[in-house]
Amino acid sequence: MYHFPTFDLYLYKDMKCNFHTHTTRCRHATGTEREYIEKAIEAGYQILGFSDHSPYLFEEGHVSPYRMKLEELEGYIKTVDNLKQEYKKDIQIFTGLELEFLPKYFEKTFHEIEQYSLDYLILGQHYLDEECPEDGAGYEWRDEERLKTYIDRVIEAIDTGYFLYVAHPDIINYVGDEATYKKHMKRLVTEFKKHNMPIEINVNGCRERRIYPNKYFIELGIENGNDFIVGVDAHSPQDLTDRDTYQECLNLVPEVIMWTGERQIK
Numbered sequence: 001m002y003h004f005p006t007f008d009l010y011l012y013k014d015m016k017c018n019f020h021t022h023t024t025r026c027r028h029a030t031g032t033e034r035e036y037i038e039k040a041i042e043a044g045y046q047i048l049g050f051s052d053h054s055p056y057l058f059e060e061g062h063v064s065p066y067r068m069k070l071e072e073l074e075g076y077i078k079t080v081d082n083l084k085q086e087y088k089k090d091i092q093i094f095t096g097l098e099l100e101f102l103p104k105y106f107e108k109t110f111h112e113i114e115q116y117s118l119d120y121l122i123l124g125q126h127y128l129d130e131e132c133p134e135d136g137a138g139y140e141w142r143d144e145e146r147l148k149t150y151i152d153r154v155i156e157a158i159d160t161g162y163f164l165y166v167a168h169p170d171i172i173n174y175v176g177d178e179a180t181y182k183k184h185m186k187r188l189v190t191e192f193k194k195h196n197m198p199i200e201i202n203v204n205g206c207r208e209r210r211i212y213p214n215k216y217f218i219e220l221g222i223e224n225g226n227d228f229i230v231g232v233d234a235h236s237p238q239d240l241t242d243r244d245t246y247q248e249c250l251n252l253v254p255e256v257i258m259w260t261g262e263r264q265i266k
């Protein structure tokens with residue numbers, strides 16, 4: 001039986017937090033866990049959550065190039081747990097995973113993961129059904145049905161209760177009209193509010209000038225009175241000390257960002 005999240009996110013709303021951190025195990029990040037922790041301390045974080053890309057049990061033969069393997073999960077958790085103890089005087093560390101909700105494989109994947117001692121999961125819905133480019137959220141989607149299906153899927157994932165929050169909820173590269181985009185994204189901000197989940201503003205997307213954070217989406221959240229959290233989505237230890245991009249993210253939502261330890265909260 002799953003046991004996460006092991007904490008209430010809102011307990012830490014006045015502290016400087018980052019719950020979105022990767023490690024080399026996902027094959028597209030650099031630096032050791034220790035280096036991430038040292039940089040987080042240097043940057044003044046009081047809470048650091050590791051959320052590397054979870055293993056996923058795809059069909060036999062498909063090995064994901066973007067995630068740790070199942071056999072690496074135990075080592076990941078042990079490494080973070082040991083550092084958690086070692087650094088406990090300086091920073092509070094949580095062990096998590098970034099995971100997608102792909103219905104065809106989710107149940108068997110989740111069944112494996114829930115057996116480990118994790119603190120939390122964040123949903124990172126990079127794909128719709130399969131790990132292939134056409135199903136990627138970054139693929140140019142013009143079709144409303146696809147946007148609708150994607151948002152339905154994220155909502156279904158949130159409704160499981162397994163996830164602390166949603167990473168880059170605005171990752172979808174919808175290239176149709178703005179009214180259709182807003183119609184479906186409005187459903188998402190409403191869902192977040194219902195579940196008391198903040199909207200992540202993703203620092204990595206901002207630094208790399210990706211389509212997220214999406215200003216239209218953020219506006220919807222502001223209008224709807226949602227809470228916001230900054231997720232560094234660190235793929236190298238230096239990402240944690242990139243103050244300029246962090247500030248750029250804060251500027252997108254003046255006055256209402258929690259979990260920064262520095263802003264006035266609502």
Ligand SMILES: [Zn+2]
Nearest residue numbers: 098124167168
């Ligand atoms: Zn992600």
Ligand SMILES: [Zn+2]
Nearest residue numbers: 098124167233
């Ligand atoms: Zn990530």
